[in-house]
Amino acid sequence: MAQNGLTNADFSEWLDDSTPAPTRPYDWVPESRRYAGIFEEFLTVHSAPCGCRIERRVDSTGNNNGVKQDSILVRPGARCSVGCWLRVDTLPGGTVHYVSARVLISWRDSAGASIRTSNPSYVTSDTWYRQVYEDSAPSNATTAIIMVRCYGRGNPKSISGGLVYADDAYFGGPVSVTEDGHSVTNIGLRLAPNPFSTRLRVHCASPLARPFRVRFYDATGQVVRELATRPDAAQDVTWDGCDETGNELPGGIYFAAVESSGVESAVQKVLLVR
Numbered sequence: 666m667a668q669n670g671l672t673n674a675d676f677s678e679w680l681d682d683s684t685p686a687p688t689r690p691y692d693w694v695p696e697s698r699r700y701a702g703i704f705e706e707f708l709t710v711h712s713a714p715c716g717c718r719i720e721r722r723v724d725s726t727g728n729n730n731g732v733k734q735d736s737i738l739v740r741p742g743a744r745c746s747v748g749c750w751l752r753v754d755t756l757p758g759g760t761v762h763y764v765s766a767r768v769l770i771s772w773r774d775s776a777g778a779s780i781r782t783s784n785p786s787y788v789t790s791d792t793w794y795r796q797v798y799e800d801s802a803p804s805n806a807t808t809a810i811i812m813v814r815c816y817g818r819g820n821p822k823s824i825s826g827g828l829v830y831a832d833d834a835y836f837g838g839p840v841s842v843t844e845d846g847h848s849v850t851n852i853g854l855r856l857a858p859n860p861f862s863t864r865l866r867v868h869c870a871s872p873l874a875r876p877f878r879v880r881f882y883d884a885t886g887q888v889v890r891e892l893a894t895r896p897d898a899a900q901d902v903t904w905d906g907c908d909e910t911g912n913e914l915p916g917g918i919y920f921a922a923v924e925s926s927g928v929e930s931a932v933q934k935v936l937l938v939r
């Protein structure tokens with residue numbers, strides 16, 4: 666089944682971050698701001714309007730970092746592939762490519778512990794290069810972390826400042842199957858604000874999840890409200906905290922799950938405040 670388990674795979678959505686200045690894209694998290702700056706990139710992109718720029722920060726430890734998405738569901742033993750368009754550049758005034766790039770998979774067990782990492786080769790191309798790497802999920806893997814990283818080169822690595830551009834990341838084959846036979850995948854369900862009191866925005870970033878239907882459950886597992894996108898509307902749905910008959914529901918914990926083309930998202934918790 667062709668899937669893209671990553672959300673905001675084309676880096677088209679960004680979120681203003683708190684201080685310091687760097688911004689980050691929705692659903693991609695900086696591994697460490699100390700060792701790599703993550704920036705929105707408009708000029709050097711593979712697919713408009715924007716991509717991601719990873720700036721390796723010169724540091725005496727020579728650590729390598731970038732952006733990641735974690736808790737991506739995988740089926741143990743499943744054949745998976747990861748890919749990303751990558752391009753290496755130098756800092757302004759630089760004449761040597763001091764950095765390289767790659768996209769990685771870190772396989773995790775049910776406790777979140779690292780099992781092993783799938784390490785493709787380093788990319789040093791200064792033109793766009795599509796890195797694609799295949800591996801099988803370990804038999805005890807339940808989730809994966811996808812990382813796009815910038816690495817120092819040369820010796821010492823501590824002087825290897827430089828830039829990597831990334832765009833159109835991909836992770837295929839992450840679909841898992843629950844005991845009752847449903848396919849479950851991370852289709853990019855985003856709920857905001859959470860907690861909420863009057864308006865909860867439900868957004869699916871994955872193009873695979875359009876159109877979609879979202880169900881809200883109360884703490885006993887009963888469906889209290891079901892909403893669906895309309896073909897002529899934006900691909901967002903807003904829940905007003907009311908049940909099907911328009912009555913305000915009491916404050917408390919609710920659960921949301923999106924279904925699209927027979928594939929369900931992971932369930933997410935919502936706090937309704939009255």
Ligand SMILES: [Ca+2]
Nearest residue numbers: 675712715716
């Ligand atoms: Ca893009």
